[in-house]
Amino acid sequence: MTRTVIAQGTFDILHPGHVHYLEEAAAMGDELAVIVARRANVDHKEAPICPATQRRDVVAALESVDEALLGHEEDIFVPIEEIDPDVIALGHDQHHDDDAIAAELEARGIDCEVRRASGRESSDGDQLLSTRLIIDRILERRGE
Ligand SMILES: Cc1cc2nc3c(=O)[nH]c(=O)nc-3n(C[C@H](O)[C@H](O)[C@H](O)COP(=O)(O)O)c2cc1C
Numbered sequence: 001m002t003r004t005v006i007a008q009g010t011f012d013i014l015h016p017g018h019v020h021y022l023e024e025a026a027a028m029g030d031e032l033a034v035i036v037a038r039r040a041n042v043d044h045k046e047a048p049i050c051p052a053t054q055r056r057d058v059v060a061a062l063e064s065v066d067e068a069l070l071g072h073e074e075d076i077f078v079p080i081e082e083i084d085p086d087v088i089a090l091g092h093d094q095h096h097d098d099d100a101i102a103a104e105l106e107a108r109g110i111d112c113e114v115r116r117a118s119g120r121e122s123s124d125g126d127q128l129l130s131t132r133l134i135i136d137r138i139l140e141r142r143g144e
C-alpha cells in the first residue's frame with residue numbers, strides 16, 4: 001500500500017532548509033503532497049511576498065515533491081480529509097501543537113501519524129536558512 005505523507009508551510013522564498021524538510025518528509029513514505037499556506041492563514045509572521053500560486057508552482061518543481069496544492073482558506077483540515085494521508089510531517093519550528101493536531105484528526109476520523117521533521121543548520125555558518133533571514137539580508141544590503 002502506498003504511504004502518503006503531507007508537508008505544509010508558507011515557502012515564500014525557497015532555501016536549502018525547505019529542501020531538507022521536504023526530502024525528510026518524502027522519506028517518511030512513498031508519496032509527498034505539500035500544502036502551501038494561503039496568505040490569510042499566515043498570521044503569526046510577516047505575510048508572504050510571493051503570490052500563493054507562485055509559491056505552489058516552485059514547490060511542485062522540487063524532486064522530492066509529488067504534488068503541491070494550495071491550502072484551504074478557512075479550514076486547514078479540509079485538504080487533509082481529501083488526501084487522507086498516512087503521515088503529517090510537521091516542520092521543526094512549526095508553531096502547530098502536535099497533540100492538538102492529533103486530537104483533531106481523531107475527531108474527524110482520520111487515521112494519520114503526526115511526526116516532527118528535523119531542522120537544518122547552516123553547514124558553514126554563512127547560509128541563510130530562513131526566508132526572514134534572506135529578506136533581512138536584502139534590506140541590509142540595499143540600505144533600506
Ligand atoms: C496539518 C496542517 C494542514 C494545513 N493546511 C493548511 C491549509 O489547508 N491552508 C492554509 O492556508 N494553511 C494550512 N496549514 C497552515 C500552514 O501550512 C502553515 O503552518 C502556516 O500558515 C504558515 O506558517 P509556517 O510556514 O511557519 O508553517 C496547515 C498546517 C498544518 C499543520
Ligand SMILES: Nc1ncnc2c1ncn2[C@@H]1O[C@H](COP(=O)(O)OP(=O)(O)OP(=O)(O)O)[C@@H](O)[C@H]1O
Nearest residue numbers: 009010011017021091092093119120129130131132
Ligand atoms: N532550516 C530549516 N530546516 C528544516 N526545516 C525548515 C527550515 N526552514 C524552514 N523549514 C520548514 O519549512 C516549512 C516551511 O517553512 P517557512 O515557509 O515558514 O520557511 P521559513 O524559512 O522558516 O520562514 P520564516 O523565516 O519566514 O519563518 C516549515 O515546516 C519549516 O519548519
